[in-house]
Amino acid sequence: MALIEVAHLTKRFGPVVAVNDLSLSIEAGKVVGFLGPNGAGKTTTLRMLLGLVGPSSGTATIDGFAYRELPERSRRVGAVLEASGIHPGRTARGHLLVRASGSGTDAARAGEVLEMVGLADAADRRVAGFSLGMRQRLALAAAMLGDPEVLVLDEPANGLDPEGVRQLRALLRRLAHEGRTVLVSSHVLAEVAQVASEVVILDHGRLVAQSSLDELLARAPQLVHVRSPLAGRLQELLRDKGLAAQLVDDQNIQVRGSTPEAVAALAAQVGVPVLECVAEAAALEDVFLQLTSAHA
Amino acid sequence: MHEAIKTEVLKLRTTRVTAGLLAAAAAWTALVASIESSRSGASGMVPSLAGAAGERDVLTSTGFALIVAMVFGAMVTSGEFRHRTATDTYLDEPDRARVLMAKTLVACLGGALFGLAGTAVTTVVGLGFTASKGYHVALAAGTIARYSAGAVLGAALLAALGAAVGALIRGQVASIIAVFAWGFGVEQIVGGLISSTARYLPFMAAATMAGAGSGGMPPLPKGLSPLPFAGVAALLVGIVVMVGLVAARTSLRRDVS
Numbered sequence: 001m002a003l004i005e006v007a008h009l010t011k012r013f014g015p016v017v018a019v020n021d022l023s024l025s026i027e028a029g030k031v032v033g034f035l036g037p038n039g040a041g042k043t044t045t046l047r048m049l050l051g052l053v054g055p056s057s058g059t060a061t062i063d064g065f066a067y068r069e070l071p072e073r074s075r076r077v078g079a080v081l082e083a084s085g086i087h088p089g090r091t092a093r094g095h096l097l098v099r100a101s102g103s104g105t106d107a108a109r110a111g112e113v114l115e116m117v118g119l120a121d122a123a124d125r126r127v128a129g130f131s132l133g134m135r136q137r138l139a140l141a142a143a144m145l146g147d148p149e150v151l152v153l154d155e156p157a158n159g160l161d162p163e164g165v166r167q168l169r170a171l172l173r174r175l176a177h178e179g180r181t182v183l184v185s186s187h188v189l190a191e192v193a194q195v196a197s198e199v200v201i202l203d204h205g206r207l208v209a210q211s212s213l214d215e216l217l218a219r220a221p222q223l224v225h226v227r228s229p230l231a232g233r234l235q236e237l238l239r240d241k242g243l244a245a246q247l248v249d250d251q252n253i254q255v256r257g258s259t260p261e262a263v264a265a266l267a268a269q270v271g272v273p274v275l276e277c278v279a280e281a282a283a284l285e286d287v288f289l290q291l292t293s294a295h296a
Numbered sequence: 297m298h299e300a301i302k303t304e305v306l307k308l309r310t311t312r313v314t315a316g317l318l319a320a321a322a323a324w325t326a327l328v329a330s331i332e333s334s335r336s337g338a339s340g341m342v343p344s345l346a347g348a349a350g351e352r353d354v355l356t357s358t359g360f361a362l363i364v365a366m367v368f369g370a371m372v373t374s375g376e377f378r379h380r381t382a383t384d385t386y387l388d389e390p391d392r393a394r395v396l397m398a399k400t401l402v403a404c405l406g407g408a409l410f411g412l413a414g415t416a417v418t419t420v421v422g423l424g425f426t427a428s429k430g431y432h433v434a435l436a437a438g439t440i441a442r443y444s445a446g447a448v449l450g451a452a453l454l455a456a457l458g459a460a461v462g463a464l465i466r467g468q469v470a471s472i473i474a475v476f477a478w479g480f481g482v483e484q485i486v487g488g489l490i491s492s493t494a495r496y497l498p499f500m501a502a503a504t505m506a507g508a509g510s511g512g513m514p515p516l517p518k519g520l521s522p523l524p525f526a527g528v529a530a531l532l533v534g535i536v537v538m539v540g541l542v543a544a545r546t547s548l549r550r551d552v553s
Contacts, residue, residue, distance in 0.1 A: 044553075051390045052383060052552040068390035079387055085380035087311060094310035101303040102388030142384065 003028040003150065003181055004049065009058035011044050011205075018044045020205035021058070026183060026198075028149070031176040033192030034185035036202035037292055042185040043081075045202070046154050050079055062150060074103035074146030080139040081154045088128035092119055092138050095127060099142045113141040118167070133164035140171065151175060153184040157191050169194055189288050203292040216287050223286075224255040224263050227276035234272045241266060254280075300389055300398035304372070313371065314406060321364035322413045329357050329418045333425035345426045348434040349509065354422035355440060356507040358447045361414025362499065363479045365451035368410060369403035369458025370471040373543075378468035382552050392547050400459045400540060407455020411448035415506070419444065443507035446525065450502030453532040457498060460536065463543035491517035498535050501528045 002025030011019040019041040026032050036042050047053040049060040051067035062070055062077060070076055086095050096110035114120045117137040127135065136156060143151060157165050172195040175182055186192045192199065199216055201208040209216060228234050231251050238245035243263075244256040255263055260277045267274045308314045332354050337344030342353045373396070376382040389395050419440060426433055458475060465471040479499040487494030494500045494517050504522035516522070523531065 047551070047553060050387060052386055054549075054551060073390075074388070081383050081387075085383050087307075087375075087379045087381055089311040089313065091310070098303060098306050098310060099384060099388060101299065101306050102385060104299060 002026055004060075004062055004183065005064075006045070006049065006060045007058055009045065009048060009060055010056045011041075011048060011053065012056045018205055019048070019055075022202070022205065022207055023058075024200055024207055024210055026181065026200075028181050029179050030198050031172065031182040031184065031196045033189075033196035033199040034183055034202070035189060035192060035199055035288060036185075036187065036208075038187060040202040040292075041205035042202055043154055044205075046079075046081065046152055046183070046185060050077075050081070050152065052081075074105050074148065076146075076148055077150045077152065078143030078146060078148035079152040079154075080136075080143045080156055081152075086127045086135060086138060089126060091124050091126055092130075092141075093123040095138060096142055096145065100145050103146060105146045109145050109147070113144045116144060117141045117171070132159040133161060133167075136160060136164065136168070140168075148180070150181045151183070153182065155185055155187070157186060165191060201288065201291055208291045219287055222257065222259060223280040224258055224260050225276070225278050225280050226253045226255060226263055226267075226274060227251055228253070228267065228272055228274050230272045233270075234267055234274075237266060237270055237272065238263070251275075297394060297398065300394050301401055303389075304398045304402040308372070308402065308406060313375070314368065314409075317364055317368050317371075318409060318413055321361045321410050322417050324360040324364075325358060325414045325417045326421055328360060329354055329421035330425075332357055333421060336425070344431075345422070345429055346431045346434070351422055351426060351433065351435045352439075352443075352507060353509050354425070355415075355418050355435070356443050356447070356503075356509065357418050358411065358414035358451075358506050359479075359499075359503055359508065361410050361417075361447070362451050362454055362502050362506065363476065365407040365410035366454040366458035366461075366475045366479065366499075367472050369400075369407055369455035369460075370462035370465075370475055371458075371468060372399050372403045372406070372455075373459045373462035374466055374468040374471045375462075377466045386552055393544050396459075396463055396540070396544050396547055399463070400456050400536075403459035404452045404456040407458075408448050408452040410455065411451025411506070412444075414451065415444040415447035439507075442525075446505035446507055449529060450505040450532070453529070453536055454498065454502050456536045457532070457539060460539040460543040463547055464539070487517050487520075491520055494520050495523050495528075496531065498532060501532055504528055505532075 004026040006022055006024045009019055009022040022045060034042050044053060048055045092114060093110055097107055100107045100110055114123050117140050119134065119137055119141060122134065157168055160168060169191060172182060176195060184192060193213065196213060198212050200210045226234065229251060231247060231253050235245045235247050235253050238255055243258050246254045248254055260279050264274055264277045332342045333345065336342040336350045343350035345351055376385055385395060386392060423433060461474060462471045465474060483497045483499045487497060487500055495504060500516060503516065505525060505528045508516050
């Protein structure tokens with residue numbers, strides 16, 4: 001049985017359908033990227049999963065339970081939904097003590113999780129003076145208070161500087177290595193690609209794809225890079241044959257939807273010299289854009 | 297429920313908001329009581345401190361502490377939305393009715409502190425001025441104690457009402473404005489125009505619990521015959537329960553986004 005199960009989930013805000021008959025399942029022990037452009041319905045879905053937003057129809061469960069019915073909730077699920085949702089007048093330690101008390105976890109964990117996210121030195125500073133990155137780390141620390149099996153993270157990299165993103169990535173890798181299930185939403189695809197083993201893609205509230213990263217990348221259109229001293233002439237020839245060929249500069253062309261062998265054969269037929277002709281690795285962005293633009 | 301109450305108390309202890317509000321309530325109450333004491337007997341508003349009426353007006357000028365108690369209650373609930381901490385609160389305790397109940401009880405307890413601070417200040421200021429003018433205290437100790445108990449209980453109930461109002465309105469600034477507008481605007485106007493309704497209005501009801509007269513703060517309409525202490529307390533509890541139920545019903549249905 002899947003650990004997280006979403007079945008025919010729909011949420012309407014007046015005339016707007018934010019999530020539309022969404023069904024998906026996530027197995028335990030996986031890091032899953034929850035992708036989609038802004039407004040795709042990612043946050044609303046996560047909030048329905050966590051009982052903060054009531055669905056118009058459908059269900060969302062964790063280990064077979066609605067979030068509010070989940071036994072030992074804080075040991076099962078930790079979530080970061082809004083990094084700015086921390087009282088600015090509280091110290092980092094004060095914030096964690098409040099969260100520990102509210103969730104019924106051991107207050108002694110506050111020190112441990114502060115250490116874990118590298119905020120031990122700032123434990124007694126008020127959050128008002130924290131950078132966005134520090135707030136994000138504090139929110140992650142709060143999510144880790146119960147040492148949960150499942151982590152739900154909504155756009156955790158938003159507003160982080162490159163160093164913050166690097167630290168977040170390292171933390172996610174560590175959590176994955178520990179065998180936790182992590183559902184991380186993002187529209188910054190490159191981050192997810194580096195930590196996730198599986199992706200779920202949403203667009204306009206609907207599920208567009210759910211698969212492993214490798215399977216998803218295999219769907220990408222083949223991109224062929226060609227270098228030729230007669231690049232302009234070769235581009236015309238390829239276009240005449242119905243291929244999408246784009247001139248990168250006066251010697252380089254990118255061709256979509258073909259193979260190096262086919263491109264080289266066409267060039268040889270008309271005597272255009274080819275200095276280099278190789279397949280390029282498809283990028284997750286390409287697949288993502290292709291999938292989401294197809295549903296626009 | 298015990299854990300939820302403990303968490304709400306911890307929330308108050310880990311910020312400076314409560315202490316700041318308490319200090320503001322005490323300072324303003326001291327200022328009002330001092331002005332009334334110094335003007336007593338000289339103006340038509342407050343009678344001389346040589347008599348029980350003048351002493352009563354000064355000792356029961358706890359209106360500012362009462363209204364700040366209600367503001368405090370509103371901040372206990374609306375603060376969660378201002379600082380966007382409601383998400384974490386409901387992640388930790390998804391039973392929203394339990395959260396609102398805990399907040400209301402804690403607001404009630406905290407509100408009592410405002411009443412206590414208010415009555416302590418007016419008693420010290422009033423009796424201090426009385427002694428400094430060479431008068432004997434005309435009010436009986438039991439009467440002063442009853443005013444104090446009324447201020448404490450009235451402030452506690454107003455704070456609970458504030459918590460329900462804050463949960464309904466959610467916007468912190470809007471809820472604070474609503475509390476002040478109601479206490480110092482709507483009730484004064486309605487009570488002034490139709491004095492027979494004044495004793496049923498929550499802020500004036502709490503003030504009458506605290507023993508307020510027509511020369512104190514807030515000034516009650518002249519000739520108003522207040523409800524008995526138990527009747528006012530029951531009225532205020534009823535209003536708190538009614539508004540609280542509406543707030544609970546609304547909180548349970550609303551999305552937290």
